Amino acid sequence: MSLHRFKMIALASALAVAGPTAAIAADQALAPIAAAPIVSIPTAGSVSALYDQYKLKPIWFKNGGPSVAVTQLTQILRRARLDGLSNGPELAVQVENAVRAASSGNPADIAAAEQTISAAWVLYVQTIKRPTPGMIYQYDVLKPQGTRTDQILLAASSAPSLEAHVSSVAAVNPVYAGIRDAEWARMQQTGTLDPDPRAVLNLERSRSIPAKGRFVLVDAGGSRLYMYENGVPVDSMKVIVGMPDRPTPMISSVMYYIVYNPYWNAPDHLVRGPIAAKTLAGGMKYFHGKMGYQVMADWSANSATIPAESINWKDVASGKVRLRVRQDPGPENFMGVLKFPFPNPEDIYLHDTSTPQHFKDADLHQSNGCVRLEDAKRFGRWLLGGRDPVAPGPDPEIQAQVPQPVPIILTYLTAQPTSAGLTYLKDPYGWDKPGAAQMAAAQMVASRVPRD
Template identity: 50%
Template sequence: MKHLATLFTGAALTVALPLAAQAQVQPLIAGSFADAGGLAAQNAVAAFYKSYSVPPIWFRGGVASPALADVQRVLYRAPFDGFAAGPQYAAQIQAAIRQAASGNKADITAAERAVSTAWVAYVQSLKQLTPGMIYAYPVLAPQGTRADQILLTAAAAPSLQAYVNSTSNLNPVYAQLRDAAWLQGQSAGNMTPDPRLLANLERVRSLPSAGKFIFVDAGSQMLYMYENGRVVDSMKVVVGDKKNFGLPTPMIASIMHYMTFNPYWNVPHHLVRQKVAPGYLKEGAKYLKARGYEIVADWSEDAAVISPDTVDWKAVAAGAKQIRVRQLPGPTNSMGKMKFPFPNGQDIFLHDTPQRDYFNLARRDRSNGCVRLEAAPRLARWLLGQDAVAPSKDPEIRTKLPAGIPVYLSYLTAKPTSTGIAYLDDIYGWDVPGAQVAAVSAPVPTATR
């Protein structure tokens, strides 16, 4: 299977398609942009050119930009971005470019708007929200999705070719997945992407293209530290157990502003009912003392401590009464020596753990929703820029990070390989359409770990 090649014919610029792609788009070349689902984009583009006094973007000085070859290449590949109409748009652009080669002003104007319509429709599709992802800050959601934002950015780009390619690649994780699948499809002569691939691409759309950020992949149970588009460190993690606890780690985009030394562990209500209450009924107060547990009036750091003698433990064990139990800092504390909170509305955070055996497992979905870290001090050093040492033995010591660090929790079952894409076990069942949206709608217990 031949790869795409660019061909120049006078002022026109076209792209040669692989045979499989030609078979898919040839019957559609004569169709309108509305046929490809772009009526909204077409109207928005018309309004843009009416409202803004900008020179042509794609045909500056009446000459077709070399970037048009990149636009067509991106659109031919677009089904592997989840934009099925891409090849139709690319074929129509090709026809419009050939028509514009006549030098007729009206033809050039029509071609300019045809390219802009196709590009706006593609970018808007590419920058959709990830279904089921919690965006703790609006700025972390995909930005620049209005037609005028897209076209003004293109018009101001120092290099139109660089802009087209960087926009289509979104971020390194997304581009590696998409490109591996695209090359695999070309080699096999199969231009229909696997639905599992598209589900995975949706789940990494919101990752940044550059900068410093944390990426937790619940699918492979790994954490990656990124700087300027490349992984600088990684570690194993333990993530939520959907099968036994019904508590998968949710997809979250947030910003971490501080870390906590010597954290309390607020015991989840279901564990208080299932383990703590029966333990107290069997062993009495020594059960609590041996584990560093205390009963508190609320979850505040200065909460009043309640005597266990005043608690109706049989009612707690039966689920008829709820109490708040927290574990003091210490060698058995389930949070370990440090935790890394970030806003998300579901009490999910990253944390250290004294339980090390799970990190020896190939599959590590064993937590109540939060993310346990294989090497918490190493993450803390990367965040702080120095070794992380607790200032004292006091509980809940918050240490501000030098700068807020974006943190993304997502879920990948697709991995790029040297020959294409390999698929992992779908432990959460989120590759099924709609499943990940339903998951985030379900109630999640507070104080998970």
């Protein structure tokens, strides 16, 4: 997805927040009453209890009649299958019928319609605020917030503009809104009732992207990193991400510092593979040569080293012996000169590279899971607030704190909104199949091997 496209999506989302869309504004009249079975709304009980407990004043009928936000909500519910709410269209009809019944002016009918609308809104908000399946949330606060019935209704009740509030919440974030709007337009044009499953899965994977603020977005599907400020992408670059058999996982975390002159810990499969093979072929001359390898006693930060000559490298190659091999900082270091860590259980991080020529390749799914940056210095400059990321000395692993912690989201997007609708990238991870991303996450937890 191009930076230009991301900016267009952000602009469209901003316009939506400002007030009802033209399509909704043009459709103020209620549709003819529909004969449809009553849908059981699971949130109805908690909504009724909340109205009783807090003696809530009308949210949707503030001035005696239904607000424009009710029409917004019915339009939102009609497309809600895209959001994962399968009975959204039926709920839209139920809301319309409740509003029509309330037009009698009977206080009981108005109260019933008020609570029906609130129950539908709460259910919808809870649906779009579900955590992304397969995503690692390093901190609970990074999961979508505000999912309790009282939080949802009190936020709506206290909003300066209910119409703007409904638009803002339903937009989720600019990326999500762009994908959903493009697929909804296709469904309307073709008369299709059910959305493309690929679009729904992309929406799930984009649901946890922040709607505003300063953050980093890594899209492993498109092999691109975006730097956001005030919820708008201000810069982007290519990234090399995980191979299909070692995918970059979906993670939501926070970046606190950068590392100059980093060590590189070789992934287990590379130690057993090419490192062991080249050591057997070239001996200690290879191992202690320009590559700068060391055999470490364990995986602790202060691990001692072990003489490489004491290792049975045939056992390493066969998998009988598992080693930690660390590469010292230097011109051959696969990490380059900069590392950008963030807390996560998979030891995934962003980093510089000593092989920038690979960014010219057509397929950038080449790493062992971590993310190589096309321009690590430019990214570091943005992260440091404009200060050049220059190492203060030659020592290994020098840490420098960033001015303010920056959220980072790693996800996987194959759907791209265009003027002609959604287009789809190749799916190298196979995550455009239901349950595939969750299965990959479970396998990753089971393996938990070091990555590059």
